Amino acid sequence: MELPNGGVNVQPLRNFINGVFVPAVSGSLMDTTNPATGEVITQLPLSKAEDVALATQAACNALPGWKSTTLEERIEWLEKIADVLEEKSEDIARLETLDTGKPISLSRRVDAYRSVANFRFFAEHATELPNLQYEANGAVNHVHRSPVGCVGLITPWNLPLYLLSWKVAPALLMGNTIVAKPSEMTPLTANLLAETMAELGLPHGVFNLVHGLGPDVGQAIVEHPDIQAISFTGGTATGRIVAATAAPMFKKLSLELGGKNATVLLDDAPLDSIMDDLVRASFTNSGQVCLAGSRILVHNAIYDEFEQRFVEAVNALVVGDPQDEQTQMGAVISRDHQSKVESYITLGLEEGGRVIAGGTSAQVPFPNLPSQGAFIRPTVIAGLPISCRTATEEIFGPVVTLHRFNDEDEAVAMVNATDYGLAGSVWTASANRGHAFAQRMDSGIVWVNTWLNRDLRTPFGGVKQSGVGREGGLWSMNFFSELTNVCVQR
Ligand code: NAD
Numbered sequence: 001m002e003l004p005n006g007g008v009n010v011q012p013l014r015n016f017i018n019g020v021f022v023p024a025v026s027g028s029l030m031d032t033t034n035p036a037t038g039e040v041i042t043q044l045p046l047s048k049a050e051d052v053a054l055a056t057q058a059a060c061n062a063l064p065g066w067k068s069t070t071l072e073e074r075i076e077w078l079e080k081i082a083d084v085l086e087e088k089s090e091d092i093a094r095l096e097t098l099d100t101g102k103p104i105s106l107s108r109r110v111d112a113y114r115s116v117a118n119f120r121f122f123a124e125h126a127t128e129l130p131n132l133q134y135e136a137n138g139a140v141n142h143v144h145r146s147p148v149g150c151v152g153l154i155t156p157w158n159l160p161l162y163l164l165s166w167k168v169a170p171a172l173l174m175g176n177t178i179v180a181k182p183s184e185m186t187p188l189t190a191n192l193l194a195e196t197m198a199e200l201g202l203p204h205g206v207f208n209l210v211h212g213l214g215p216d217v218g219q220a221i222v223e224h225p226d227i228q229a230i231s232f233t234g235g236t237a238t239g240r241i242v243a244a245t246a247a248p249m250f251k252k253l254s255l256e257l258g259g260k261n262a263t264v265l266l267d268d269a270p271l272d273s274i275m276d277d278l279v280r281a282s283f284t285n286s287g288q289v290c291l292a293g294s295r296i297l298v299h300n301a302i303y304d305e306f307e308q309r310f311v312e313a314v315n316a317l318v319v320g321d322p323q324d325e326q327t328q329m330g331a332v333i334s335r336d337h338q339s340k341v342e343s344y345i346t347l348g349l350e351e352g353g354r355v356i357a358g359g360t361s362a363q364v365p366f367p368n369l370p371s372q373g374a375f376i377r378p379t380v381i382a383g384l385p386i387s388c389r390t391a392t393e394e395i396f397g398p399v400v401t402l403h404r405f406n407d408e409d410e411a412v413a414m415v416n417a418t419d420y421g422l423a424g425s426v427w428t429a430s431a432n433r434g435h436a437f438a439q440r441m442d443s444g445i446v447w448v449n450t451w452l453n454r455d456l457r458t459p460f461g462g463v464k465q466s467g468v469g470r471e472g473g474l475w476s477m478n479f480f481s482e483l484t485n486v487c488v489q490r
Contacts, residue, residue, distance in 0.1 A: 005034070005041055008094050013044040013187055015051055015211055016194035018058035019204030024212070025050045032187055035101035036322050036331040038372025044187045047212035049220035052179065055208035056224050059150040059177040062205030067147045067175040074173050075123045077202065082119035084196045085165075089116065092161060095188040097322045100157065101331030101374065102285050104323055110285075115161040115189070121456045122169040125473055139489045145481045147175035148252055149228035152221035154181050154214075154242070156234045157333050158288045158396075161189035167231045168193070168207065170476035178207045179227060181217045185333055214238065222246050231479065232256070233290075236394070236420075236465050243468070254469040254479050256290070256461060258394040259422030262415040263293030263451075266408070266428040266437065267301045271309060274427050274449070279313045281425060281451040283378045286332045287398040291423040291445070291452060295391055296402050297414050303404045307356070307382060310402075314357045314378045320369065331374045332397055338374040341397030345379055348390040353381040353401065386414045394420065412440045421463035425451050444470075 012029065014021040023029075024045035031040045045051070085092065092115055093107035102111075132143035153167040164182055171178055182190035194209045210217050218238075222230055222245045229252035232242045236257040246253050263281055265271075281293040298306050322330030332338050342360040349355065358364060358379030366375050382402045384391050391401045405411040415424060425447040426434040434448035444462040447453060454460075457473035469479060 005039075005098055008098055010042040010095070010098070010188065012042050013191045013211060015045050015047060015055070016191075016198070016207070016209040017051070017055045018061075018208070019198065019202075021194070021198070024048065025054070030184065030212075032099065032185065033334070034098055035334050035374040037370045038335070038374075041098055041188070044184065044211040047210050047217050049216065049223075051210050051212070052217055052220035052224060055179045055210050056150060056221075056226050058205035058208050059179050060226050062177045062203060063147075063150055065203055066177050066206045069175070071126060071173075074175065075126050077200075078119045078123035078169055078173055080200055081169075081196060082116050082123065084200060085119065085193075086116045088192060088196070089113075092189055092192060095192060096160060096186075097330070099160065099186040099188045100285075100333060101322050103327040103330045105325055105327070106285060111159060111162050111189075114159075115165045117456070118162070118165040119169045122173050122476070125457065126173055126477070129474070129477060139487050142486045142488065144484050144486060145174070146484065148480060148482055149176060150179065150226055151176045151229040151231065151480065152179050152181070152224070152227045154218045154221060154230065154232045154234065155183060157183035157186040158285060158290070160186040161193060163233050164190055164193065166471065166476075167233075171231070171480045172206070174477055174480040176229075176480055177205060179221055179224075180207070180209050181214075181221055182209070182211070184211065184213050187211050218242075219245065222251075225249065228252065229480070230254070231471075239467070252479065254471065255467045256471060257422075257465065257467045258396070258420060259290050259292075259462060259466050260295060260392060260394050260418045260420040261291060261293050261423045261425075261443070262441070263296045264411055264415060264424065264426045264437065265296070265298045265302065265306060266411075266426065266433065267299035268429040268433075269299070269302060269306075269427040270429055271302065271306060275309055275313045277451055278310065278427070279317065282400045283314070283317060283329055283398050284452070286329055286376070287378075287400070288332060288396055289452075293425055293451065294395060294400050295386075296400055297405055297411055298402065299411075300404050300406050303402075307402060311357045311380060314380055317378050319366070319375060319377055329378060329398065332376055333374065335372070335374045337397065338376055341376055341395055341399060344390055344393070344395045344397070344399055345381070348381040348384060348399070348401070351384055351388040351390055353384040353390060356380050356382050358398070386417055392418045408437060412437070416442045419465040422466035423447075423462075
């Protein structure tokens with residue numbers, strides 16, 4: 001007989017406030033569901049502003065003690081957290097697959113790996129923080145760095161612990177205390193992180209976790225006057241609400257938002273060697289990656305050959321049970337999200353497109369997968385104008401559109417014809433040509449002949465409506481610290 005939750009034991013979750021696991025003050029709970037089966041995994045607290053107030057009080061109380069620790073002591077904490085998370089890698093992968101419906105191989109390779117790597121990276125790179133001094137006019141300017149204070153961290157469902165740890169590690173390192181809120185759809189690994197903090201005996205109140213809905217818990221974090229900075233990753237529409245609330249309070253704000261990223265194949269793109277990468281850039285995590293290439297722009301000279309080979313490669317992807325090691329694409333995050341993504345496939349047809357691979361689950365059903373599972377085949381739509389809604393709005397699912405161009409100027413105009421500017425990639429036999437093209441793209445990150453090749457020291461973030469501010473290396477450490485200057489006359 002199949003064990004519930006694939007044999008993973010998941011107890012009802014509680015908030016983690018002041019070093020103790022507690023229910024929401026109201027006692028209310030909500031379900032979290034496995035999107036691959038539609039089954040309830042467990043319950044989490046349906047917290048409100050009163051729970052955020054308790055967590056913030058705990059974080060404020062813990063701040064003086066935590067900020068008085070040395071950088072070396074905090075580096076040691078990060079290393080200890082990384083060690084324990086590494087021991088729990090398989091648990092992280094299993095919980096992430098249960099919560100998100102992503103393939104277990106992906107959860108191991110990306111989610112579990114990066115969650116550990118984020119803590120290790122910031123522990124190692126803290127020692128490279130520059131000690132800045134400037135001399136002029138007979139005086140020495142000493143640049144000092146102090147924590148911002150109590151910070152709010154709000155994260156989405158697509159890479160749950162990967163993105164939470166990307167904020168928690170630099171925030172702790174720079175001496176801040178934390179009130180964190182994971183997505184209500186994927187709370188399991190945030191809970192694992194809280195358990196890890198408790199096992200290690202991190203001082204009470206330094207890391208607090210409040211579960212619940214965005215408009216309740218997220219909004220209460222952003223509104224709380226004692227939270228001095230907000231680091232938010234999520235959709236552009238939510239980012240707009242977060243900014244509208246935080247800006248008049250003059251909070252430090254980092255917004256990592258949505259994207260509609262272009263993958264550009266110049267006329268010399270080496271099709272023989274890049275097809276796997278292009279499929280990966282389009283459909284990793286069912287396309288639910290903010291950096292996914294969801295619009296593929298191809299030079300006319302190679303378009304026909306590309307289209308045929310790409311469709312073949314896409315149709316060969318194994319869509320199935322996320323627990324199966326062979327599965328390459330699992331479920332999308334929920335039935336609601338499935339409906340949203342499928343409505344874009346329908347819209348694509350209405351806007352004049354041709355579905356040349358995949359289609360909605362009604363058009364191409366999955367006879368061997370749970371009927372309540374949120375599965376969609378990898379879908380490719382050709383023949384759409386670049387300015388239509390399907391080609392300009394973020395779908396955040398396994399749907400890509402293909403477009404032709406005649407020359408580089410036209411391609412640049414097509415790339416830049418969206419409100420977003422997060423990421424993109426260029427594929428060409430000439431690295432120099434690719435590099436030159438990349439600099440004409442309105443995009444925070446461009447990869448030339450690669451995709452999702454991440455060096456954690458580099459600035460990460462979007463332009464236009466894809467975000468405000470940068471994360472990564474020194475940029476994260478700067479965000480989570482206040483730089484002040486003392487000028488000493490000699
Ligand atoms: P979302 O905006 O719906 O939710 C993100 C988080 O914000 C969740 O924890 C949610 O509960 C919370 N939230 C909702 N309303 C809130 C409010 N009023 N105040 C404060 N918090 C609130 O996003 P999602 O659907 O969870 O994630 C998908 C989106 O995230 C996509 O648009 C994707 O592109 C984006 N994303 C961006 C990056 C990046 O680095 N730029 C990375 C991953 C995902």
